[in-house]
Amino acid sequence: MTNIDTDIPEVKTPEQRRDSRRAKVASFLGTTVEFYDFLLYAFAAGLIFPRVFFAGMSPQLGTTLSFVILLTGYLARPIGGLVFGHFGDRFGRKNVLFVTLLLMGVVSVGIGLLPGYEAIGAVAPITLVMLRIVQGLAMGGEWGGATLMGMEHSEKKSRGVGASIAAMGGPAGAVLATVVLALFALMPEPQFFSWGWRIPFLMSAVVVLIGLYLRLRVTESPDFQKAIEAAQKAKDKALPIARVLKEFPLQVILGTFAGAGSLAIQGLLASFLVPYVVGAGVVPRQTALLMLAAGYVFQIGTIPLFAGLSDKFGRKPVLITTGIVSAALVFPMFWLFNSTNPWIVLVAFIFGCNILQSSMFGPIPAFLSEKFATEARYTGASLSYQLSSILGAGSIPLIANLIVGPDRNMTLLGLYVIFLFVLSIIAVALSRETAGPRANPDPRAA
Numbered sequence: 001m002t003n004i005d006t007d008i009p010e011v012k013t014p015e016q017r018r019d020s021r022r023a024k025v026a027s028f029l030g031t032t033v034e035f036y037d038f039l040l041y042a043f044a045a046g047l048i049f050p051r052v053f054f055a056g057m058s059p060q061l062g063t064t065l066s067f068v069i070l071l072t073g074y075l076a077r078p079i080g081g082l083v084f085g086h087f088g089d090r091f092g093r094k095n096v097l098f099v100t101l102l103l104m105g106v107v108s109v110g111i112g113l114l115p116g117y118e119a120i121g122a123v124a125p126i127t128l129v130m131l132r133i134v135q136g137l138a139m140g141g142e143w144g145g146a147t148l149m150g151m152e153h154s155e156k157k158s159r160g161v162g163a164s165i166a167a168m169g170g171p172a173g174a175v176l177a178t179v180v181l182a183l184f185a186l187m188p189e190p191q192f193f194s195w196g197w198r199i200p201f202l203m204s205a206v207v208v209l210i211g212l213y214l215r216l217r218v219t220e221s222p223d224f225q226k227a228i229e230a231a232q233k234a235k236d237k238a239l240p241i242a243r244v245l246k247e248f249p250l251q252v253i254l255g256t257f258a259g260a261g262s263l264a265i266q267g268l269l270a271s272f273l274v275p276y277v278v279g280a281g282v283v284p285r286q287t288a289l290l291m292l293a294a295g296y297v298f299q300i301g302t303i304p305l306f307a308g309l310s311d312k313f314g315r316k317p318v319l320i321t322t323g324i325v326s327a328a329l330v331f332p333m334f335w336l337f338n339s340t341n342p343w344i345v346l347v348a349f350i351f352g353c354n355i356l357q358s359s360m361f362g363p364i365p366a367f368l369s370e371k372f373a374t375e376a377r378y379t380g381a382s383l384s385y386q387l388s389s390i391l392g393a394g395s396i397p398l399i400a401n402l403i404v405g406p407d408r409n410m411t412l413l414g415l416y417v418i419f420l421f422v423l424s425i426i427a428v429a430l431s432r433e434t435a436g437p438r439a440n441p442d443p444r445a446a
């Protein structure tokens with residue numbers, strides 16, 4: 001196999017610079033839209049859906065079932081990563097990203113229009129499951145493609161920052177979703193739970209149209225174009241998934257564990273800790289959402305900061321160091337969340353978003369993508385990340401809801417999160433360096 005990545009020219013001409021900027025802006029805004037749609041569900045899962053789609057059940061059971069449906073979306077993401085990754089590796093990143101964004105928008109509008117349990121009975125939660133699965137499939141194909149478009153349009157020395165631009169769209173979309181939902185949460189409770197919560201989901205149609213327009217104007221990744229030319233000359237017709245499973249199985253396993261810790265924090269913050277502080281009576285729901293939004297605002301800057309450090313010092317040193325620090329700070333973060341002082345809870349949200357999540361999450365997009373050769377990169381990076389999402393963000397709200405009782409004792413949860421960070425540290429330590437002075441350019445090395 002020809003290693004395309006060892007002979008990629010730097011971006012030099014004005015036209016190349018323009019294409020690079022356009023690709024990065026489209027990656028950022030497209031992912032912002034995607035995460036706006038996806039995280040609206042995550043927020044609503046703990047605050048709204050137990051009352052709308054599981055009416056008549058106990059609050060605990062309704063919340064548990066809502067988090068189970070939340071998990072189904074994460075379970076669908078690796079399948080979406082494989083399906084859309086296959087087409088992205090065979091036919092290009094650009095067209096696949098257009099489809100994933102369109103699907104996300106259709107699903108969010110569908111959720112916004114879906115009648116509740118009192119109107120159509122069990123059909124409501126069943127339909128919600130189906131919509132969530134489609135949303136997960138689209139999200140599974142989105143992350144890898146957007147990351148690659150940002151990274152593959154970047155110069156070699158700044159690929160960590162380039163890949164992180166798509167990741168920055170995550171907190172930007174989360175801020176948008178959180179602020180919009182918090183504003184509507186100011187409505188009187190009967191109106192909010194009757195129809196007010198639906199408006200943020202329906203509003204996604206507008207931002208999706210903007211994202212689709214931008215993605216139509218993006219040029220294809222230069223890495224992909226070179227890989228296709230090389231494959232045609234070599235008459236290489238191997239399926240991307242077959243190549244990943246045959247040549248890169250260890251990379252997938254290590255990549256899955258590498259992102260688990262930071263993604264667990266992401267899932268806790270969005271889906272569990274917001275309703276947790278609301279249920280404790282510390283702050284009202286709109287204030288809790290705005291506190292989380294404040295954490296995400298800073299995260300838009302801290303994600304590329306840590307990614308830039310990995311460009312300078314290497315992915316492994318930064319990921320291992322930040323993983324150790326994050327593991328040590330899990331219990332201090334939980335102590336802050338158990339405070340009855342709203343200002344301390346605000347610090348907890350900012351602290352969790354920007355230290356425990358961003359520090360590892362910033363370098364992860366490039367770290368995962370660089371594990372794979374260009375012609376299998378979309379499939380491999382998507383599969384690794386989405387499996388990591390299940391292990392971290394997808395399952396942690398359900399686990400937290402089951403093991404954290406009315407006594408607010410977070411000891412077991414803290415130990416579990418620390419265990420995930422330890423797994424991440426070990427996986428990174430066993431991986432090859434992909435950037436900096438000690439980078440190993442051989443994609444077949446772990």
